[in-house]
Amino acid sequence: MDILYNKEGVPLMMHSDIAFYDTKLDKQASDERRRVLFPYDDTRHDFIEVAGQRVLAWGKDNLFPCHASDIVRNTTVLNTGLRFLRNLTMGQGIFVCRVKGYNDKGDEILEPADDQAMQRFVGSRLVRRYMEKTLRDFLKVGLSAVQFVPNAAGNKIVGLNTINSHYFRFTEPLDTLGSQNCVISGSWDLSPSSYSILPLLSDYSPENHAELLRFMGKMKGGFVYPVRDSWSNDDIYGEPIWWPAYVAGWVDIAHMVPQFLKKAYKNQTTWKWHVQIPYSFWDKKFPTSEFEDTELRRQSIDKYMSSIEKNLLGAENAEKPIFTNYVVNEMNGRIEEEWKITPLSNKYSAGQENLVTSAAANSEILFSLMVNPNVLGAGMPGGSYAGNQGGSNIREAFLVNIANSWIDRQNILDPLQLYMQLNGAPEDLQLRFRNTILTTLDTGAGTSHQLS
Structure with a gap:
């Protein structure tokens, strides 16, 4: 008072x-805040010298993965949407099989493989942990790095380790063939004093590159397989799937509406x-x-x-x-x-409008993830984003999500296929996903299981 x-x-x-x-942020301040997520720009020469190699900065201050993790963690619908995509992409796990042919609909005819060692491998915690962590970084920051861990002799791969995106960076191309290294360090806010450097597999043909490393005797220390989505046209780090929603400001709106409503409800009598x-x-x-x-x-x-x-x-x-x-x-x-x-006459009557705005922000964020809001129960009862939340609508949206997940599933299966190949598995062995499909009650079951 x-x-x-x-x-x-x-x-x-x-x-x-x-x-x-x-x-209120002016445009310049807003642009500066968002520029922290911008990819490497060779006109600015953003790099760090490590062991005579130029490591390309990931974001304005080389801490983009940390900033991205904070944004995802603090945005409820973004965090939930990405977690949903991770769980949906993993399905109910994978299995080893052989493709025996195709039916009249063009669907694969699959035969489970009798290789018990491989079946145990794909059902192990190592593979489950690899898939979960690889998808985490793939969805959060647009890139994941998988370390192939060899045995002491360097002639066999014994493990897959997904390196936390906070700790790895890539060097610029070292030669005309585009060879790169992956530098791993626990601190990237300054030039790292302790680090390890591993070869980065070629994006063009990682299988041949891995075979070349083994032939040259350079597989003993292991190597790194990058898993990225090429949609951003950035050949180094890429961009996360939710980036357009952040640039457009929908993530900011999703933050501001609950903050405004909280303070408005707490102090509502001050203007009455x-x-x-x-x-x-x-x-x-x-x-x-x-x-x-x-x-x-x-x-x-x-x-x-x-x-x-x-x-x-x-x-x-x-x-x-x-x-x-x-x-x-x-x-x-x-x-x-x-x-x-x-x-006083209460001029504040925007409570419902703010809720609509919040729902619109949530929908726009989910649209950027290609997730139908109805699947998460986020359909709006009216307006431009209205949607039928009935069972059929949810089932169809869920099937569309599974269909769209094919390329992401292949991206995370590629390192597993290479693992099997380097360890001498037959070339005809394939990996496929198990899916739980929602069905109608008139089929006599609530769900059915399919392979893809």
Whole structure:
């Protein structure tokens, strides 16, 4: 509470020190904030010298994966949508099989492989952990790096380790063939003092590159297989699938609406009352004769008005009554010293509109992920984003998601196929996913299982 007094200590005007503010970013500041996600630009020479090799910066400050993780973590629908895509892409796991032919519909005729060692391998925690972590970075930051771990002799691969995106960076091409290295370090905010360097497999033919490393005896230390989506046209790091929704500002809106509503509900009574206090009230309530000086009187008035403000402010006190006294002038019959507390017309009526805006932001973020909002129960009851949330709509959207996941599934299966190839598995062995498909009740079952 801030009160303006005259020189005699009479309060003239008051305003509350509890208020809701919003910060507006200008375009330049907004662009600078978003530029942290921009990919490498060779005109700026963003690189770090490590062991005589130029490591390309990932983002403006080389900390893009950290910033991206924070954005995903703090945006509910983005976090949930990416987690949904990860779980959907993994399906119900993978299995080893042989393709025996095709039926009249063009579907593959699959025969489970009798190789028990390979079946145990694809069902192991190593593979499950690899798929989960690879998809995590693939969806969050647009790139994942899979380390092939060899045995001590360097003639066999014994493990797959997905390197956390916070810790790896790629060098610029080292020769005309485009050879690169992967540099791994625990700290990238400064030039790393401790690191390890592994060969990065060629994006053109990783299988032949791996065979070449083995032939040259360079497989003993292992190598890294990059898993990326080439849609961004960035051959180094790529961009995450949710990047357009961030650039357009929908992620910011998804943050701002709940923050605004929280403060609006908490402070909603601050704009509901107009309190008018007559000057004569202060002479009777705080007579100057009872105070040694004007400053002590001001302090007492401040304390009193703060208690009155608390009575009118906040969601918990919104319904509290306030009691005042008044005096009738016996000379003219007029009421004096009466407090007038008038309810103001509440101009804030944007609660429903804000909820619609929030739902639109959630829908736009899910659209950028190619996820139908109805699958997550986010369909809106009316307006431009209205959708039928019935079972058929959800089933069809779920099937579309599975169909769209084919390329992502192949991307994460490629390192597993190479693992099998380097360890001598027959060339005709293939990896396929298990899916749970939603069905209607008239089929006699709620779900059915399919292979893809």
